[in-house]
Amino acid sequence: MTIRRLSVYTRCLLQLEEDGVKTVSSQELAERFNLNSAQVRKDLAYFGEFGVRGIGYYVSGLKAELQKILGLHREWPVALVGFGNLGSALFHYKGFARQGFRISAIFDDDPAKCNREVNGVPVLPARELGREVKARGIQIGIVAVPAESAQAVTDQLAAAGIKAILNFAPVRIRAPRDIRLKDVDLSIELETLSFYLAKSAR
Template sequence: MRNGPVPDIVVRRLPLYLRTLRQLQREGHRTISSEELAQLLGVTAAQIRRDLSYFGRFGKQGYGYAVAALIHELEVILHLDRLWNVALVGYGKLGQAIAHYGEFEPNGFRITAIFAKSPEHIGQIVNGIVVLPETEIDRVVREQGIRIGIIAVPPDAAQEVADKLVAGGVRAILNYAPTVLHVPPGITVREIDPISALQSMTFYLHDRHDASGNGQDEQSFADIMERSPVGKRPAAH
């Protein structure tokens, strides 16, 4: 086991490992080699071993990983061996899509409070929850002991909402608003930012060649992507 704090980049990869392992389990796999897991994830087997080494020893040389056991360990490490209550703030088109997204509950999260600004949304009943005014955030979050908030409001309203969530006791914020939130130490923020994601991909699109549909840059693209664990993907098969 490695010593010292776990780098955040490692923490961010663990849910991807967990997702893939759960998929393997659904497909009936009981063990998986680090090479096979790496191929599915588009990373190297060495990286998986290095990442997991922060948390102890997993898998046996030559035997691979026991899928169910590794899932369990990852759930414990990530504190996913429970269901987390979540507050959603914002009930416009984006907030509505989030409220109806079917992947939260099977993955450990349940939206138990929804807040809106617009009178047309306040009072609506969504999945059995009454949409409340944003003025209630602090009180309701505190009463429910909610630690996780999702912000889906316009950018100029996001900081105020974040302040209210934090005042109520939220310590982890998923921010869909395209703005950098300023929060006290100890609060984790992750951005869901499709604009930045798109803008970081156009870097790799060389207009002229792309406009003509010329594929001659394939190799140099591949070289760049090789340097990026996130961008790297195994070939289609």
């Protein structure tokens, strides 16, 4: 099953709740994402019977269920490694906090950036990574360093006992099997776009 869709639904439910909508049908949800209503129902029914026949789904109830499934009912402390352009963009990105991801420590090798606080979050030298990650019980790490240092950072995170890594560096990194690793390659997205442009120009 595609977990991504659950995230999308959750996002949508948050919006609907803000707008004061009480119930929503699978049909309505489907239309917002060009999906099939049956698919929405299957996705949701997979985890339990959240809907009410004849009515639809109660927005706040469904939201709570999905958040629980996605593990968003709690706060996740996150370590951000790399505080360059991308790192600060991610740090200031509003979307993370809204879903319960709290960047609770930033690491960077540049001494000029270290040993100060940004919005109450400490920026620390990379050598303190292991200790801090353990001390703060951090399970998620975000890698936002240049390609060259991505593998070294990953190894450090792994050694510190992190459970999941979101990698923004444009290289394939290797991590122990028990660590969930997800790559976000910004230029791959652009490349698929250019493929379609090139094709239609052909």
